[in-house]
Amino acid sequence: MKENDDILLKEFFNQNKQEIEDNGFSSRVMKNLPGRENKRIAQILTILCAVVSILLFILLDGVQNILGALQQAFINIVQHGITAIDITTLLGIATVVVYLGFQRINSYTTE
Numbered sequence: 001m002k003e004n005d006d007i008l009l010k011e012f013f014n015q016n017k018q019e020i021e022d023n024g025f026s027s028r029v030m031k032n033l034p035g036r037e038n039k040r041i042a043q044i045l046t047i048l049c050a051v052v053s054i055l056l057f058i059l060l061d062g063v064q065n066i067l068g069a070l071q072q073a074f075i076n077i078v079q080h081g082i083t084a085i086d087i088t089t090l091l092g093i094a095t096v097v098v099y100l101g102f103q104r105i106n107s108y109t110t111e
Contacts, residue, residue, distance in 0.1 A: 057063075073089045 069089065069092060073086075076086070
């Protein structure tokens, strides 16, 4: 019954299809959408924050700190088992998981 109704509806709409001329309406609407003026400022702030983050990471020996934390976590796991992980390691793992989650959400919203 439902399939028959779907077929009848599709046939009806295919027979009575009408094309409406755009006359540039869509492009005018797109040009007048709010928030297009702030796009350049957002790009500049994003680049500025990324550069500052990279500089701070380098100046504060971020690579050495990460490698040291990973080495210490590995040594603790080998010596005492998985229960020997300290709070800083757990916070690091949680930070990475949250970051990856936000990246996943952002990839869905930008598509």
